[in-house]
Amino acid sequence: MNQNQHDIEVILFRQLASYLAMPLFIVDPGGTLLFYNEPAEAILGRRFEETGEMSAAEWATAFHPTDEEGDPLPAEKLPLTMALAERRPAHGSLWIHGFDHVRRHIEITAIPLVGQSNRFLGAVAIFWSKRL
Amino acid sequence: MKVRLWGTRGSLASPGAETARYGGNTACVEVLGPRGTVLILDAGTGIRRLAAELSPTVRRLDILLTHLHMDHIQGLGFFPPLHDPEMEIHIWGPASTTLSLGERLRRYLSPPLFPVRLRDLRCRLVLHEVPSGEVRVGELTVTSALVCHPGPTVGYRIGSDEAVLAYLPDHEPSLGARKFPAEPRWTSGYDLAAGVDLLIHDAQYSLAEYPEHVGWGHSSLDDAIRFATCAGVKHLVTFHHDPARTDENLDRMMANAVREGRRFAITPGAEGATFELGTPAAAGHDE
DSSP states (O other): OOOOSOOHHHHHHHHHHHHOSSOEEEEOTTOOEEEEOHHHHHHHTSOHHHHOOBOHHHHHHHTOOBOTTSOBOOGGGSHHHHHHHHOSOEEEEEEEEOTTSOEEEEEEEEEEEEOGGGOEEEEEEEEEEOOO | OEEEEEEOBOSSOOOSGGGTTTOSOBSEEEEEOTTSOEEEEOOSTTHHHHHHTSOTTOOEEEEEOSOOOHHHHGGGGGOGGGGOTTOEEEEEEEOOSSSOHHHHHHTTSSTTTOSSOGGGOOSEEEEEEEOOEEEEETTEEEEEEEOSSSSSOEEEEEEOSSOEEEEESSOOTTTSOTTTTSOGGGSTTHHHHTTOSEEEEEOOBOTTTGGGGTTSSOOBHHHHHHHHHHHTOSEEEEEOBOTTOOHHHHHHHHHHHSOTTOSSEEEEOOTTOEEEOSSSOOOEEOO
């Protein structure tokens, strides 16, 4: 059997994400971006249909993440990368530049996705635009 | 590979004159491999009649459960080979995130739901948890994968050297797909069903009934056909007929669906129907 299809948990999570009003970003175990929903599009500044899947190296730098002091955040310090690498929830507050070149202050909680039989399926980031 | 349907009804056994042609027994399908391996797909009430016609020379049986809803396991308690010390029986089925397959089966096979406990069965019983990737059972290759249905539920893809069968009796692929069925990678069950010779698939509802049942884990006939089209199957057998569906109702539903222009045959699943796969005459026929 060819492995063309995503795991059912990921399929259903994407479906759930597409119905939720909170911004969600889903990546596979290798960090490849699989999907972000419409509320996330408003923060990231581009429709997912235009972005498509992106490697971890691409999305980790595409938004030019910086800390509260404006210093660049390395990929390994991003909550989503930590959730993937350490398979535990991670939380952070940071600044990004959206694809629309707007700088936004966001808060992110990332959780690993673990399916039936403890299969590691990737991670999900939930994020909010912080109001100052 | 020979496939025989022993129970095609969904949810609840529905015997009666109005269901006599398509049958009232719940899910059970027998697969006979070219060298005699016997697989039993689900153990609904149809398994009782299957037991009566098993060859006396069979000493090993593999029962592949898709999930543990009652219409798929109720026949286990009434399956005589489980009480035969000469038999080796392997039951394959999904665990949950907190309970093993054995613990889950014991919820049915123990008082007060049933007088005989799992541990009292006299056969040599081996339990296997799925999904377990691709495994070999005799001359057959069995692949299981989780599919869209409430609770841990798998579908099966069963291959011999000559033919491939997919069995997805309880399946709602349109639920998880945003552009169903345009994105195979995002379609539940796609890998199991891709290109098979015979797909046995849930088609519980009519198109008009489905909107009232979204999320219940079952498909409309139209979605079953769309899924089969997306997967490129050669023959679709509809399954898990609604318990309230009379033979006449089902005939009417199918008359609209089975029309010219499709690339594959569509057959409403009927108790007793058999399908010979991997032979020049791969058409099904009724008993």
